[in-house]
Amino acid sequence: MGTLLTRDTIDNTAHDPTRPQELITGGYDFTSLTDKVCGIVERRGAPRAWWVALGFSSTLAVTMFAMIGYLIFNGVGVWGLNNPVGWGWDIVNFVFWVGIGHAGTLISAILYLLRQQWRTSINRFAEAMTIFAVICAAIFPGIHVGRVWVVWWLFPLPNYQAMWPNFRSPLLWDVFAVGTYATVSLLFWYTGMVPDLATLRDRAVTRTRKIAYGFFALGWRGSNRHWHRYEKAYLILAGLATPLVLSVHSVVSFDFATSQVPGWHTTIFPPYFVAGAIFSGFAMVMTCLIPAREWYGLKSIVTLYHLETMAKIILATGTMVGYAYATEFFIAWYGGNPAEQFAFINRAFGPYAWAYWIMVSCNVISPQLFWFKKIRTSPVALLIICIFVNIGMWFERFVITVISLSRDYLPSAWGYYRPTPVDMLTFAGSFGLFFTLVLLFMRYLPMIAMAEVKTVMPQKHWESKVSRPVGDYHGTNPGDR
Amino acid sequence: MATRATHGLYGYLAEFREPWDLIDAAAKVRDAGYTRWDCHTPFPLHGLDHAMGIRGTRLPWLVLCGGLTGLTAALLMQWWMNAHDYPYLISGKPLFGLPAVVPVTFELTVLLSALTTFFAMWGLNLLPQHHHPLFNSERFRRATSDRFFISIEARDPLFQGERTREFLAGLGADAVEPVED
Numbered sequence: 001m002g003t004l005l006t007r008d009t010i011d012n013t014a015h016d017p018t019r020p021q022e023l024i025t026g027g028y029d030f031t032s033l034t035d036k037v038c039g040i041v042e043r044r045g046a047p048r049a050w051w052v053a054l055g056f057s058s059t060l061a062v063t064m065f066a067m068i069g070y071l072i073f074n075g076v077g078v079w080g081l082n083n084p085v086g087w088g089w090d091i092v093n094f095v096f097w098v099g100i101g102h103a104g105t106l107i108s109a110i111l112y113l114l115r116q117q118w119r120t121s122i123n124r125f126a127e128a129m130t131i132f133a134v135i136c137a138a139i140f141p142g143i144h145v146g147r148v149w150v151v152w153w154l155f156p157l158p159n160y161q162a163m164w165p166n167f168r169s170p171l172l173w174d175v176f177a178v179g180t181y182a183t184v185s186l187l188f189w190y191t192g193m194v195p196d197l198a199t200l201r202d203r204a205v206t207r208t209r210k211i212a213y214g215f216f217a218l219g220w221r222g223s224n225r226h227w228h229r230y231e232k233a234y235l236i237l238a239g240l241a242t243p244l245v246l247s248v249h250s251v252v253s254f255d256f257a258t259s260q261v262p263g264w265h266t267t268i269f270p271p272y273f274v275a276g277a278i279f280s281g282f283a284m285v286m287t288c289l290i291p292a293r294e295w296y297g298l299k300s301i302v303t304l305y306h307l308e309t310m311a312k313i314i315l316a317t318g319t320m321v322g323y324a325y326a327t328e329f330f331i332a333w334y335g336g337n338p339a340e341q342f343a344f345i346n347r348a349f350g351p352y353a354w355a356y357w358i359m360v361s362c363n364v365i366s367p368q369l370f371w372f373k374k375i376r377t378s379p380v381a382l383l384i385i386c387i388f389v390n391i392g393m394w395f396e397r398f399v400i401t402v403i404s405l406s407r408d409y410l411p412s413a414w415g416y417y418r419p420t421p422v423d424m425l426t427f428a429g430s431f432g433l434f435f436t437l438v439l440l441f442m443r444y445l446p447m448i449a450m451a452e453v454k455t456v457m458p459q460k461h462w463e464s465k466v467s468r469p470v471g472d473y474h475g476t477n478p479g480d481r
Numbered sequence: 482m483a484t485r486a487t488h489g490l491y492g493y494l495a496e497f498r499e500p501w502d503l504i505d506a507a508a509k510v511r512d513a514g515y516t517r518w519d520c521h522t523p524f525p526l527h528g529l530d531h532a533m534g535i536r537g538t539r540l541p542w543l544v545l546c547g548g549l550t551g552l553t554a555a556l557l558m559q560w561w562m563n564a565h566d567y568p569y570l571i572s573g574k575p576l577f578g579l580p581a582v583v584p585v586t587f588e589l590t591v592l593l594s595a596l597t598t599f600f601a602m603w604g605l606n607l608l609p610q611h612h613h614p615l616f617n618s619e620r621f622r623r624a625t626s627d628r629f630f631i632s633i634e635a636r637d638p639l640f641q642g643e644r645t646r647e648f649l650a651g652l653g654a655d656a657v658e659p660v661e662d
Binding site for chain 1: 507519520521522523524525526527529530533535538540541544558559562563566567569571574578581582584585587588589591592594595596598599601602603605606608609610611612613615616621622623624625626627630
């Protein structure tokens with residue numbers, strides 16, 4: 001293993017059209033790849049740094065639950081909400097976390113259909129992140145209703161008033177969109193993980209591990225008759241998740257777009273929200289993955305090439321988001337509606353101008369540095385810029401939600417929103433919950449999709465015999481050779 | 482392992498080191514006419530379905546049924562709840578209008594399709610099945626890691642004990658071993 005790690009620094013970002021792209025460097029073969037990925041989970045006792053990180057994250061998470069308890073006991077008055085700003089950090093955080101949850105399914109579904117082989121190294125991690133982000137997101141609409149004990153009225157269940165939910169309300173569409181997205185993402189993630197859980201089961205040395213992994217591995221035995229249906233199911237799930245991933249943030253944007261608040265009532269919202277979601281999701285994948293590949297010695301599996309490709313996606317989606325910001329201003333001017341025009345002048349130059357310009361610098365300006373290959377291939381620069389993107393995307397939601405509400409049609413009803421410490425601790429706590437789940441995932445589950453990575457790994461000694469890789473992604477039929 | 486009498490024989494297990502050898506061998510097992518046999522690989526091997534002669538699965542048709550069920554149920558539910566059982570008149574809008582019901586209909590179509598895909602796939606594969614005779618083989622533990630296997634069951638009509646073993650060995654297997662039931 002030591003010899004493999006020393007080769008971790010191989011640069012596979014050179015664009016040489018005469019050679020196939022090396023997705024896995026470091027001279028891994030099937031055996032050493034399995035050893036490497038399983039070794040992280042099988043290692044006796046977690047590293048001290050892991051315990052420190054877990055302690056910190058879980059303390060934050062507990063703080064969030066304490067804040068939620070305080071909220072339920074006292075009511076939403078403990079938040080900084082006022083009239084006219086009835087949607088504050090609760091909704092900002094919800095949209096922020098749902099957006100982050102977009103990268104995983106994009107990588108696992110859309111990039112799968114597009115046969116982007118590089119996705120195999122990062123899809124497990126990104127899918128896990130998706131699920132954790134959606135969990136964090138789901139908390140906020142759940143608690144912002146005030147009377148949380150009647151939150152089940154959101155679901156089409158018979159209640160004692162003999163009333164049903166109103167299906168013409170975008171808020172209800174949201175329940176179905178986020179619920180479906182969470183369910184399908186979970187099915188996708190788990191289905192993809194079963195063969196790897198079977199690997200861990202077969203390598204297990206302790207009884208607990210054998211039973212725990214064995215239970216969830218469902219008795220998978222690598223049968224090709226099973227693989228046949230499994231792959232078909234995976235393809236179908238990818239096909240289903242592709243429109244789904246585009247629909248979730250579209251529906252979230254309907255919450256705003258179907259209202260009549262100036263700054264919300266625009267048709268650009270669905271595509272603009274989806275681009276922003278992918279942008280923020282990829283930034284969060286990078287934020288988690290860059291330290292993880294460093295600490296766990298995964299630099300030849302999650303290579304510089306992978307990081308560079310993700311940086312390009314961030315650049316593309318960041319530019320789309322910048323274009324959307326400009327379009328909003330153009331339409332406000334071109335549409336000729338004074339309330340709309342005021343809303344946008346107020347965004348950029350009103351009392352919340354600081355928030356608007358933080359958003360623009362983080363989201364529009366900082367990713368433009370990714371035009372430079374030197375920056376795209378420097379993990380430290382990537383990490384810093386991605387953190388900026390995360391900050392910028394949170395502010396985007398703040399700008400949309402709070403600024404629009406704080407000053408609408410009637411100047412006598414204007415207000416200024418300030419969060420309370422409860423707001424802040426709840427938001428910080430949601431990061432605690434997210435990172436607690438990420439840390440537990442890295443410790444107990446295979447964070448690299450081994451079975452998938454093996455399909456894009458041409459093993460050295462085959463090249464003498466057969467000049468093509470064995471995987472499923474290559475489109476040639478060896479039966480014909 | 483391998484302590485009971487041979488009447489408890491599940492079948493023979495052949496191990497291969499290289500995926501290409503497995504695909505060649507699988508085609509020969511198929512051509513020999515065996516029916517109760519399988520290949521076991523750590524990852525889906527392209528071309529193996531063809532080499533084994535596996536027919537397409539009916540999974541997509543089941544998913545279509547699931548999706549259509551979701552679609553119909555969503556439309557009926559929204560019509561029944563908002564237009565029939567407890568009519569909501571909101572802003573003079575129609576009690577049941579297609580544009581307003583599209584999002585939930587789409588989501589439930591996808592949800593039911595995905596749930597069908599998931600459960601039908603495991604159901605057709607007869608999983609979960611936590612006990613299987615192949616797990617009696619110590620060698621077989623590498624089937625989920627870095628080795629490739631062919632198993633021929635003793636229940637196969639063409640199965641002939643020692644001759645099947647020789648047949649498997651002749652396919653270029655690195656090792657052939659009996660597996661107890």
